[in-house]
Amino acid sequence: QVQLVESGGGSVQAGGSLRLSCAAYGYTGSYSWYSLGWFRQAPGKEREGVAAIDSDGSTSYADSVKGRFTISKDNAKSTLYLEMNSLKPEDTAMYYCARGPPRYGGRGGLLRARDVTGWGQGTQVTVSS
Secondary structure (H helix, E strand, O other), X not given: OXXXXXEOOEEEEOOOOEEEXXXXXXXXXXXXXXXXXXXEEOOOOOOEEEEEEOOOOOEEEOOXXXXXXXXXXXXXXXXXXXXXXXXXXXXXXXXXXXXXXXXXXXXXXXXXXXXXXEEEOOEEEEEEO
16 A cells, blocks of 8 residues: 655745655555645645646646646655745645546646545645745
8 A cells, every 4th residue: 555755844934945755655556657746735724736747747736836836756766746935824734745546748637636546644834924
């Protein structure tokens, strides 16, 4: 069973940067086969998709983070990343990495929670004004 372990969360001031990582363990088959994504959930709000990267490296972003966040992956290290710049207080949330189905071309957009086949435990990001 796949295990996803996030790291890199923390507290920063508005305008700052953080880099989240998500290491994968226990994959059946190649790490590169699957789509991957980042979700976040703020207190009292639903979990929402933030960014996704398809099997071929195509990326998708929520409108709220476009131009500020970058998703990437290192297939050799089985690790997913989320580079977050120009952070805002409204980015404060628990961030989760997720594995989705094989997808190509970026046409599927953000991952849907119902399609996720593995979740990380989450890492907290807090942005102060």
